[in-house]
Amino acid sequence: MTFSRSIKIAPSILSADFANFGAECRAVEAQGADWVHVDVMDGHFVPNITFGPATCAAIRPHIKGVMDVHLMIAPADPYIEAFAASGADIITAHLEAGPHIHRTLQAIRGAGARAGLALNPGTGIDAVEHLLDMVDLICVMTVNPGFGGQKFIHSQLDKIRRLRAMIGDRPVHIEIDGGVTVETAPLVAAAGADVLVAGSAVFKGGSVQDPEPYGENIRAIRTAAEAATGRMA
Numbered sequence: 001m002t003f004s005r006s007i008k009i010a011p012s013i014l015s016a017d018f019a020n021f022g023a024e025c026r027a028v029e030a031q032g033a034d035w036v037h038v039d040v041m042d043g044h045f046v047p048n049i050t051f052g053p054a055t056c057a058a059i060r061p062h063i064k065g066v067m068d069v070h071l072m073i074a075p076a077d078p079y080i081e082a083f084a085a086s087g088a089d090i091i092t093a094h095l096e097a098g099p100h101i102h103r104t105l106q107a108i109r110g111a112g113a114r115a116g117l118a119l120n121p122g123t124g125i126d127a128v129e130h131l132l133d134m135v136d137l138i139c140v141m142t143v144n145p146g147f148g149g150q151k152f153i154h155s156q157l158d159k160i161r162r163l164r165a166m167i168g169d170r171p172v173h174i175e176i177d178g179g180v181t182v183e184t185a186p187l188v189a190a191a192g193a194d195v196l197v198a199g200s201a202v203f204k205g206g207s208v209q210d211p212e213p214y215g216e217n218i219r220a221i222r223t224a225a226e227a228a229t230g231r232m233a
Contacts, residue, residue, distance in 0.1 A: 015199030031215030060087030084111035092116025143178030152179025164192025186228035
């Protein structure tokens, strides 16, 4: 993975056809997706249950690019090795999920993956300052984690701007997860984000049999974000 602040679209398979994950991953990449985002939920840290390492391992052969694994689980540490072994390129853990996030980030990098740090909408950024040299990505949740299709929380835009200033020249991505659409993509991109996770906004209107709407949706989100920043691929 070469670092770049160009806009990247990361479709979340939470909105894909669960019976056709492999084909869906191939389809969104063929239609222009930069990364494939996997939302892992445990029914404990968040009120939903989704995927485990076995699912990641099953879809990994179908993903040519970056598999971006977001652990909405607590504790995260016991599962890091398994997700790394499943082929995750990036593993993101939540600041709120455990008492020793520095150790968690060390473990992710030690397992050979890039380390991400996620922040819930109600979480401030003061603690992030002491972790910036441990992370490759900061994921700002712009909805409360647990379910797709929620409305964007606009108060997070100031958090994104403050993080962008705090990161400075460090090679750290700012990822946005939640409520990303053609309307909100320009807002987060202008604030400083470069990775946009989109679920229903990408997968709406399409299918494995007719994936062209995926491409139309991806291009529309990317164009809207790039127009707000001037950051082209």
